[in-house]
Amino acid sequence: MKLNINSEILNSSLDYISDILPSKPSMAICGGIFFECQTDYLTLVATDLENTVKVSIKCEVKEKGQTVIPGKQFISLIKHFKEEEIKIEKQEKFVNIISENSQYSFIEMEVEDFPKFPKFSPEISFKVKGETLKDAFKKTIFCIDPEEPRPQFRGGLLDIKEKSINIVGTDTRRLSLFSIIFENIFKKQTKVLISPVLIKKMISILNEADVEIMIGKNNISFQTEFTEILKDGKKVKGDIMIVSQLLSGAEEFPDYEKVIPDIQKSKLSKINREKFLSSLKRVSLFTNERNNKIKLCFKNNLLTISTTGEIGEAQEKLKISYNNEEIELAFPPDFLIDFLQVIENDEFIFSFTSSTKPVLLKPEESTFLYVCMPLKVE
Numbered sequence: 203m204k205l206n207i208n209s210e211i212l213n214s215s216l217d218y219i220s221d222i223l224p225s226k227p228s229m230a231i232c233g234g235i236f237f238e239c240q241t242d243y244l245t246l247v248a249t250d251l252e253n254t255v256k257v258s259i260k261c262e263v264k265e266k267g268q269t270v271i272p273g274k275q276f277i278s279l280i281k282h283f284k285e286e287e288i289k290i291e292k293q294e295k296f297v298n299i300i301s302e303n304s305q306y307s308f309i310e311m312e313v314e315d316f317p318k319f320p321k322f323s324p325e326i327s328f329k330v331k332g333e334t335l336k337d338a339f340k341k342t343i344f345c346i347d348p349e350e351p352r353p354q355f356r357g358g359l360l361d362i363k364e365k366s367i368n369i370v371g372t373d374t375r376r377l378s379l380f381s382i383i384f385e386n387i388f389k390k391q392t393k394v395l396i397s398p399v400l401i402k403k404m405i406s407i408l409n410e411a412d413v414e415i416m417i418g419k420n421n422i423s424f425q426t427e428f429t430e431i432l433k434d435g436k437k438v439k440g441d442i443m444i445v446s447q448l449l450s451g452a453e454e455f456p457d458y459e460k461v462i463p464d465i466q467k468s469k470l471s472k473i474n475r476e477k478f479l480s481s482l483k484r485v486s487l488f489t490n491e492r493n494n495k496i497k498l499c500f501k502n503n504l505l506t507i508s509t510t511g512e513i514g515e516a517q518e519k520l521k522i523s524y525n526n527e528e529i530e531l532a533f534p535p536d537f538l539i540d541f542l543q544v545i546e547n548d549e550f551i552f553s554f555t556s557s558t559k560p561v562l563l564k565p566e567e568s569t570f571l572y573v574c575m576p577l578k579v580e
Contacts, residue, residue: 203237203239203265203266203267203268203269203290203291203292203297204239204263204264204265204267204289204290204291204292205239205244205261205262205263205264205265205289205290205291206261206262206264206287206288206289207244207259207261207262207287207288207290208261208285208286208287208288208432208438209280209283209284209285209286209287209288209301210285210430210432210433211259211261211430211432211438212259212280212288213280213281213283214430215246215257215259215430215440216235216246216276216277216280218255218257218407218428218442219235219246219247219248219255219257219273220248220273220277221403221406222248222249222250222253222254222255222403223235223248223250223273223274223277224250225274227250228251229251229315230311231270231311231312231315231316231317232249232250232251232317233272233273233274234270234271234272234273234311234316235247235248235270235271235272235273235276235277236248236268236269236270236313236316237268237269237270237271237290237297238267238268239263239265239266239267239268240263240266241263241266242260242261242262242263243258243259243260243261243263244258244259244261244263245257245258246258246259247316247319248273249317251317252397252399252446252447253397253399253400253403253444253445253446253447254317254319254320254444254445254446255403255442255443255444256319256442256443256444256445257440257441257442258440258441258442259438259439259440260438260439260440264291265291267292268313269292269297269310269313270310270311270312270313270315270316271297271308271309271310271311272308272311275308276299276308279299279306280299283301285432285433286301286302287301287302288300288301289301292310295309295310296308296309296310297310319445320421320445322416322418322419322420322421322423322445323418323419324416324417324418324423325390325392325417325418325419326362326388326390326392326415326416326417327414327415327416327417328384328386328388328414328415329412329413329414329415330367330382330412330413330415331410331412331413332408332409332410332411332412332413332426333408333409333410334382335382335404335408335413336404336405336408336409337380338369338380338382338570339358339369339401339404339405339408340405340544341378341380341544341545341570342358342369342370342371342378342379342380342401343358343371343398343401343402343405344371344378344540344544345371345372345373345376345377345378345540345572346358346371346372346373346398346401347373348397348398350373350374352451352454353449353450353451353454354395354451354452354454354455354456355372355373355374355451355455356395356397356398356449356451357395357396357397357398357449357451358370358371358395358396358398358401359371359393359394359395359452359455359458360393360394360395360396360417360422361393362388362390362391362392362393362394362417363388363391364387364388364391365383365384365385365386365387365388366381366382366383366384367381367382367384368380368381369381369382370455370458372456372458375537375574375575376537376572376573376574376575377458377461377462377572377573377574378541378570378571378572378573379458379462379570379571379572379573380569380570381569381570382569383569392417393452393453393455394417394422394448394452395448395449395450395451395452395455396422396446396448396449397446397447397449399446400422400444400446403444404424404444407426407428407442407444408426409426409428409429411426411427411428412426413425413426414426417448420447420448421445421446421447421448422445422446422448423443423444423445423446424443424444425441425442425443425444426441426442427439427440427441427442428440428441428442461560461573462560462562462571462573463553463554463555463559463560463561463562463573465551465553465562465564467555468553468554468555468562469500469524469526469527469529469553469554469555470524470526470551470552470553471500471505471522471523471524471526471551471552471553472522472523472524472549472550472551472552473505473520473522473523473549473550473552474520474522474548474549475542475545475547475548475549475550476548477520478505478507478520478538478542479539479542479543481507481518481520482496482507482535482538482539482542483539484516484518485507485508485509485516485517485518485535486509486535486539487516488509488510488511488513488514488515488516489509489511489535490511490512490513492512493509493510493511493512494534494535495509495532495533495534495577496508496509496532496533496534496535496538497509497530497531497532497579498530498531498532498533499528499529499530500522500524500526500528500529500530500531501524501528501529502524502525502528503521503522503523503524503525504519504520504521504522504524505519505520505521505522505524506518506519506520507519507520529554529556529557530557530579531554531557531561531576531579532557532576532577532578532579532580533574533576533577534577537574538563538574541563541572541574545565545568545570547565547566547568549565549566550563550564550565550566551563551564551565551566554576557576557579558576558578559576560573560574560575560576561573561574561575561576
């Protein structure tokens, strides 16, 4: 195996797989990166046994072949190279990394021991814009609690309906939902649960390119393209594919649509996102673990935000659009701040029916919504 590759291209490609490499692998071979050279491209594979990432990039291949070398150390080494051409070649049981003025040799790991790339028969496959899917994952992951004892709440739900996909996250106290609408009809409707590790990974790699999603009985895969631009302006394209095991518990996921308040039967207010977020951050400085509560009082186009804590009191008033009876609600500040930090709209709708029932927050004309339970007002 011999190849020549630009260190910047290699470094960028390694970024896509570095966080999949386990720090303490259950099998030593999983701490390695699998290399495969074919006619004019290099394929890199890393796995933690639950998630497997494969990256393919074009390069100058002198000799085809395969090898596995220690992953973390190799990544650290490549990060220290300036942009330059490097050679990677396998000689007996060593893999040499050669630049103009240096040479490093890794002892090869056993290629035969490296787990085979997962293959499965997809029951459903479709394409979606990468930016749309990235936005959906960013707006739902903050509601997922991977430490939740009940397995159905440890991941994000993909609910495939006839002409849409609902991506849902909940920790039982709050819920976020992002709907992606499709023109074509899905012949099969299903629900699957994916891990937060996978969701975070997809957020980091998705771009404007389309992503192909395939769902099988026990696995899900995402495949997309990426483009790296070198300092000289040259563009290098590559492909990335992630295969992940589905989590158990999708069938036990609650009927989330039942907990979404009917906005037509709610009291509505319209609030400036940036002003509300700034006020919440300032007032929340007076909360702590023992008193993690902020009160909101809606009255005559005015919102009063307040709290009382061990170090003192805080209160701010904000002009809003609200013409209904006075009502007071209470929330942990993070429940509101987390939502406000993932939307980009100048204004959003805050709707409620009472101080003890779920409230609904959503940007106008958006397929994203957020539901959370208020605390008891004392």
